[in-house]
Amino acid sequence: MTEHVPFVVVGAGAMGLATTWQLARRGHRVLTLERFARGHTRGASHGATRNFNNAYGSAHYLDLLTLARSEWDELARTTGEPLLRLHGLASHGDRQLLEGVHGALVARGERAEVLAATEAARRWRGMRFDGDVLFTPDAGVVRAAAALEALERAARSRGADIRFAHAVTVVDEGPYGVALTVDAGGERLDVVADTVVVTAGAWTAGILPDAFPLPRLTVTEESPAHFAPRSADLAWPSFNHFVDPQRGPIGNVYGMPTPGEGVKVGFHMVGPVVDPDARSFRPVPEQAAQLREYVAEWFPGLEPHTAAPISCTYTSTDTEDFVLDRRGRIVVGAGFSGHGFKFTPAVGSVLADLATDDSARAAAPFRLA
Template sequence: MSAGNGPAGDRRRFLVVGAGLAGASAAWHLARRGHAVTVVERDVPASAAGSSHGSARILRFAYPDLDYVQWVQEATAGWRELAEVSGTQVLTPTVALDYGVTRNPAALAAVLARAGVAHELLTPDQARGRWAGLRPDTDVLAHPGWVIDAESTVHAMLGQAQSHGAHVESGFSVAGLTRTPTGLSARAADGRTVDADHVVIAAGGWLPDLLDGLDLPAGFRAAIPGFTVREENAFHFPYRDQGAARWPTLIHKRPEMAVYSLPGDRDAGFRGQKVAEYEGGSVIGSATHGSGTVDQANRARVVEYVREFLPGLDPEPYAETTCLFTTTPSEDFVIDTANDVTVLSACSGHGAKFAPLLGRWAADTALAGTAVVPRFGVQRETAGV
């Protein structure tokens, strides 16, 4: 069967496993091209047990790697399109800040300059004068940023996929994938089955549990990088001045600790800032082993950080949660295909901002039968981000 996008004879049956940001985006891009798409989700779309729930993810441009900066520029066009076609507010503008000794704001600024992204480099005093609630310890890079409403984005993408004929099934935990004379068949734990010509696996933190049952070529399977799944912790701290201007997003990296922070928006009742230590949670192997319990030592580290560096926040969190982070050793994504199975790992440590682009890449890769972005192919070693 052809992998084209036009006549009815080119129409293929796709199964997308996982209804988070990556899977919803892949479904949207495949369905809009005229393919028959079924999305199955072990829980519900944007499940609180996964990586794509809630209203607070960061969209920023700053990377030390020019490729990633340019991909963010490309992704922003997809965000604008999604907002327009769905009528959903998926982004809220703010300012993105980067600072800290190991963040190297000046080097990041040089990369943004090469990409033509507007930015400023501020001294610590200048930054404190503009954002009185912060206490930066180095120069600060400031550039345009947004807060992503992840949950609304998932539903907007799935809504668009459904408008093009896609079907979404919740409570479908994939227990196995088998080959049939006409393609592939996925079986749920409750006995339901879905047949397809091609399967896109966008299972996030559950991906390690599924890989060995996908009937992938041995060489391809062996070349897939190891995934590290962490149960991260995030905390919401109230603003001391509830009437202050909207807070920025920030990434602050020091040798001792890397922290990210952003307005919590709906998740925080619009009255607090989300603060978390990057890769501060426990390594759990796969999402199956998540406890849903906040680590108290991590909580204490973040509280102490807020006391020292975010004086505009009350250092007592009023809400807290866990969240899954799935990363590769290089922090690159994995988007590649073999035997009519496309593996799509968005790497939730920094993948949310690329959601519209990841779905397009996954659709292109599935239809082409090879990685359309060679850097994300499983046979290639890549440098860290």
């Protein structure tokens, strides 16, 4: 038996669920297929927190972030679940980069304040700074696990059909639709859709037809860690440290407080290239040691020896720009390059636009070549 549906979303991580919600709330019939069980830890959407980081200088990201903030708030109103915790973001390091970000934010009327290192250290006694700090109060964290639950609940309330443990094995575009072959727990399911949206993270390239003009996507296993604070009285912002490569460590640093787990600290995009189906789920020992050394140097308020590693994947483009585009009957959202989660409901909106309107276009940096 073959099912016929107008829209199929392949992948029910953050971006897939957001796209499902956006399509369903517009009145469309949508089927979403996810190869793993609900709440799995195989991809890039699990965990309690993600940075809601507005330290961008490029208009296309700031535009997307403005939409994301509005849509996060709408999702919270719809579900009654608060999803953003706006305790502010402290960014330090590369002065030229921070000046560009500050200028871009101020030009848009966003709140942004430059603090001397001494003032920043007074506010956040658990951190160390060696130069000016850009503080943006309308940033903080997304409650990531709660967001996934809210997106699924909101989508189902609008009639979306979301099926876990349904692995799409073949996507074949024809003149009258897209045929999908699905492994539903060992049973074959055939589905034909008018339009398919692929939001499959690290598995994207393996699902799309060979002729699809996808740019190179590199899958890496990244290993941030939670560290225990030395005192419960310390205040913590979310943070970025744009590090001069001549001064080490091995990459830029990001992090945020996660209630009940500590303060998350991680190097950005430094992990080994992996097959997403053959990961170790363990940090590279040398990188784990470097992260502890970094925490010992820059976080006097954290206990370096308490590192609790986290494993996740990055699926990155060479430019670190997202891929949000359509070819024929197939829409793709991919390459979120370790900085996509904050944009989740806005990405879902863009992908829903692309799926329902042949004239829709994402911002130029997000388009296929």
